[in-house]
Amino acid sequence: MVSNPGVKGERAAPQRARKDEDKEARRRLLLDEALALYAATSYAEVKMADVAERAGLAKGTVFLYFPTKEALFLALLEDLLFSWFARLDARLCQSDAPWTGPWLARSVAQSLEAETSLTRLLAMLQTVLEQNVSVEQARRFKERLLQAMLHIGALLEARLDFLKPGEGPRVLVHLHALVTGLRQMADVAPVAREVLASPHMAPLRIDFTAELTAALTTLLRGLESR
Amino acid sequence: MVSNPGVKGERAAPQRARKDEDKEARRRLLLDEALALYAATSYAEVKMADVAERAGLAKGTVFLYFPTKEALFLALLEDLLFSWFARLDARLCQSDAPWTGPWLARSVAQSLEAETSLTRLLAMLQTVLEQNVSVEQARRFKERLLQAMLHIGALLEARLDFLKPGEGPRVLVHLHALVTGLRQMADVAPVAREVLASPHMAPLRIDFTAELTAALTTLLRGLESR
Amino acid sequence: MVSNPGVKGERAAPQRARKDEDKEARRRLLLDEALALYAATSYAEVKMADVAERAGLAKGTVFLYFPTKEALFLALLEDLLFSWFARLDARLCQSDAPWTGPWLARSVAQSLEAETSLTRLLAMLQTVLEQNVSVEQARRFKERLLQAMLHIGALLEARLDFLKPGEGPRVLVHLHALVTGLRQMADVAPVAREVLASPHMAPLRIDFTAELTAALTTLLRGLESR
Amino acid sequence: MVSNPGVKGERAAPQRARKDEDKEARRRLLLDEALALYAATSYAEVKMADVAERAGLAKGTVFLYFPTKEALFLALLEDLLFSWFARLDARLCQSDAPWTGPWLARSVAQSLEAETSLTRLLAMLQTVLEQNVSVEQARRFKERLLQAMLHIGALLEARLDFLKPGEGPRVLVHLHALVTGLRQMADVAPVAREVLASPHMAPLRIDFTAELTAALTTLLRGLESR
DNA sequence: TATGAATGAGTGTTCATTCAT
DNA sequence: GATGAATGAACACTCATTCAT
The missing domain is CATH 1.10.357.10 (Tetracycline Repressor, domain 2)
Incomplete structure (x- = not known):
């Protein structure tokens, strides 16, 4: 799960998505995690915070990609x-x-x-x-x-x-x-x-x-x- | 609180529905008011408190009729x-x-x-x-x-x-x-x-x-x- | 459970406690049922309505005996x-x-x-x-x-x-x-x-x-x- | 809502407790206010909303510190x-x-x-x-x-x-x-x-x-x- | 870009108690 | 005395969203 060796965070995602392809990748990641959660539960039960956590991102970050x-x-x-x-x-x-x-x-x-x-x-x-x-x-x-x-x-x-x-x-x-x-x-x-x-x-x-x-x-x- | 019938009461129903038919009438009243609210808005926007108020009843009373x-x-x-x-x-x-x-x-x-x-x-x-x-x-x-x-x-x-x-x-x-x-x-x-x-x-x-x-x-x- | 044969109610208690001894008996009944409920749960979990029901009385009746x-x-x-x-x-x-x-x-x-x-x-x-x-x-x-x-x-x-x-x-x-x-x-x-x-x-x-x-x-x- | 420090703000604490010591200070603040309310009344009478208000925080914020x-x-x-x-x-x-x-x-x-x-x-x-x-x-x-x-x-x-x-x-x-x-x-x-x-x-x-x-x-x- | 602390609107439900019948 | 319908105050907790850093 740790892809940034030496860094304290356990984040799998890159620290910052500067290039468009990184941004797109992060977007997909969020969609994938949202889908996984939704498939297992229901719309109401999927929390934005959970999606963020599963994607290894902070809560606020999700809203940079989806308003x-x-x-x-x-x-x-x-x-x-x-x-x-x-x-x-x-x-x-x-x-x-x-x-x-x-x-x-x-x-x-x-x-x-x-x-x-x-x-x-x-x-x-x-x-x-x-x-x-x-x-x-x-x-x-x-x-x-x-x-x-x-x-x-x-x-x-x-x-x-x-x-x-x-x-x-x-x-x-x-x-x-x-x-x-x-x-x-x-x-x-x-x-x-x-x-x-x-x-x-x-x-x-x-x-x-x-x-x-x-x-x-x-x-x-x-x-x-x- | 309304003790002078005809003065402020806007309801034909008795203060207390004692007979089964009165209870049924009150039940219908609640359903009617719920329907009116729902037709104008949405399920989420209909509040139980509003239904009660429109029916001229206290909030808790609704829950006597519908759990x-x-x-x-x-x-x-x-x-x-x-x-x-x-x-x-x-x-x-x-x-x-x-x-x-x-x-x-x-x-x-x-x-x-x-x-x-x-x-x-x-x-x-x-x-x-x-x-x-x-x-x-x-x-x-x-x-x-x-x-x-x-x-x-x-x-x-x-x-x-x-x-x-x-x-x-x-x-x-x-x-x-x-x-x-x-x-x-x-x-x-x-x-x-x-x-x-x-x-x-x-x-x-x-x-x-x-x-x-x-x-x-x-x-x-x-x-x-x- | 039916002690009044022919009567529709399932009440064990007499319909009306006229004599003092009946009243005292009803009082004890309520205390007994309250104790039974309390012993099994907690003060907060004991509902006055439950005490009444167990005693075969109406909710309001309890308040005739205990304010x-x-x-x-x-x-x-x-x-x-x-x-x-x-x-x-x-x-x-x-x-x-x-x-x-x-x-x-x-x-x-x-x-x-x-x-x-x-x-x-x-x-x-x-x-x-x-x-x-x-x-x-x-x-x-x-x-x-x-x-x-x-x-x-x-x-x-x-x-x-x-x-x-x-x-x-x-x-x-x-x-x-x-x-x-x-x-x-x-x-x-x-x-x-x-x-x-x-x-x-x-x-x-x-x-x-x-x-x-x-x-x-x-x-x-x-x-x-x- | 208070953006002009010193104007209306009665708190020395920063708007956002970012450092651990700030968080600890805010935690203590909440405990202090809770204590003040409790000392004056009773556990049941202390409302989480009041604690929040006294601490100059929003209701939800209290639950960030105490679940x-x-x-x-x-x-x-x-x-x-x-x-x-x-x-x-x-x-x-x-x-x-x-x-x-x-x-x-x-x-x-x-x-x-x-x-x-x-x-x-x-x-x-x-x-x-x-x-x-x-x-x-x-x-x-x-x-x-x-x-x-x-x-x-x-x-x-x-x-x-x-x-x-x-x-x-x-x-x-x-x-x-x-x-x-x-x-x-x-x-x-x-x-x-x-x-x-x-x-x-x-x-x-x-x-x-x-x-x-x-x-x-x-x-x-x-x-x-x- | 990213963070995560802060926000605050939003509400169904319980239950002791009252009181008209 | 008994009933039980009606009352209504009371309340912790969630979570999408914002924004200062």
Whole structure:
């Protein structure tokens, strides 16, 4: 853990990030630590002080990189979301065969299976994250989101011939809604878990991936069948 | 402190709710005031003290009726949700004609149009409300939810002949997800509103009712077209 | 638990205490339940509501018998203290043989061994109990205490020939101090218990009865040796 | 908020305690203010907010120095107790003449005469202070207490030739008990004060120093006379 | 850039006690 | 006498954020 031999501090990070690459590295470090904490607990339970400590930095330093807690987590969401978009893009474009709805639905749902943090954060986007963030950051996020949606939307329209112009992005909007909605339904509180354990409660137990696949498949079939 | 009824008292309710009906009335009063505050602001901004004050009661009195803030709001959600279920049920059953997917989608979406508080609360169900609530209350809620889902689900299966056995409740699960997801997407933070005002941001501006109608219609068509 | 067959209530107590003996019985019942709760927990943890419930009475009823929580517990202390005085008196007077200091010390300490509640309450007498009590109750308590002290004090002076006039009560004052002081030292908080578990901490671990016996024996020998 | 030193600031301490000595000074300041409030009222009446205000600090700042109210007061007790121990030690060692019981008793009792806060806090040690304190703080306190007891105990054994090995600390335990017990008996509640004003109540009126001297003298004589 | 001491707004909940019935 | 609904004062502690150094 000690990377500065001879120095008293136990800090892993460099003392001062002068170069842009150092700053970027430190930024990533903070995001990584925030993610680790968030994945293990919840937004409310993640303290800025803990993020700082885990990153080997002082509390105040975090605020040099992210002006608010919401800004930090919006940046984290941005990272996760657009990296997922990129991976989805790559995954989809690998396939030369013509796309089918069920295949697409499965692909999307599977690509989200391990992205619990992403989908959890997505569900807090408007309610929490965008509540205490600069217009600039919000704009940047929305612009990138728009761009990605238009890009993937165009891709969908190109490869799913039953999609009419403009329907690609719309599918993504509905996907977004399904993802955040199902994520919340699937993340059950301890009390509820106990209640849902009864066999007859089965209809209320939500399997995120299964339901997302099913709903998305049906949705696409609905578009195809017109 | 008000001993001269009619002089300063603004409440019709008796000073002390001794009979069960009085207690029920007071309970409703508290729920109503909580709803009014919530509709105007947000969960976090509603203070138990304000609810009490608006109801003309002392702070401690609220806790005679609801053991925690979460319990109060879960009870509120319960009220709104099951009264909506009942209204939807009535609305649907009025129609003698055979149901169609688009008609159903429109009916459901329209019936939810004015239910902003309901859908906002629904989105907090697992994340917030069920976090600090007795197992009993949670169980009661889930049981009623299950019952309603099975009931409406059966209705769907009976009137939409393309639905296979067991698909009624599943449609409702997907509806639930869409509702909470779209609600969150539609409730835009002030900063975001500013950003979304740009014309080119149109694809990111969500009209709750329109999108819910569209998505649900498509979903049902997808089921019909098999 | 139901002693009034046919009545809906589960109350063990009579509906109304009209006769003085009924009232006295109810009073004792309340004291007994308060004692049971106190012995198992602590003063702060005993709720008036719990006392009422255990006694099968309504919350408000307790206050018909004891105007304040402190009054209830002072009454309880009174009961325990003077019943102990009586028992001590009896025990001491049984012995025909001339008294000795060590024998007396042992007798007293042993008679207090099982009286944890009494000694715990005694330690709260001035700090807590007498803080919220009527002058009448306080006077009554002090008068009885004085009387008992004078009585037992006189007994001591009569049977321990080394005691000079007026020293009997004084011995009792010192006894009182030792009892409350040692009781507090012996009642160790959980954190402290952990700390005191270390072998080298032995000198700080207090055995109430042993220390009381030792101190009292020494004290009496000190008086005898003049 | 005070940025013009000398204008409104009543404090000599720097705005920010950066050096260890500044921090220690601030810590002492808080302890002093807490002591002032406690001496004038009671533990329950001292509010952390008041301590902060008197120290010219924000509420939260107090918790940077003491994690809980109990921790603050245990630290205060620690200060008072060990400073008293030191003063007692000095006082006792000044005397070259061989010690006698009566002299020692008088010395101890007199040295405690002005230490009302110390003895009052001592009586709350196990009941209150150690209830909400870290194991570390508790251990530290007990270790110091043990050390002091062994030290003073050894001193006693060395200078009072009638003490057998191991009896020094035990005398201190009995002293501790007498001190806390007598302190509680001497601190009379307002109601009780009224009652005790009657001439015939004289035997119940406790003079802390007088009784402590008497009891301790007798106790030591008891040890001497074997 | 980095630090970390200081800030201070923010609140749900308990429970002894009262009093209308 | 009994009830139990209503009262309302009371309060330590957290943590995102700032800013002097």
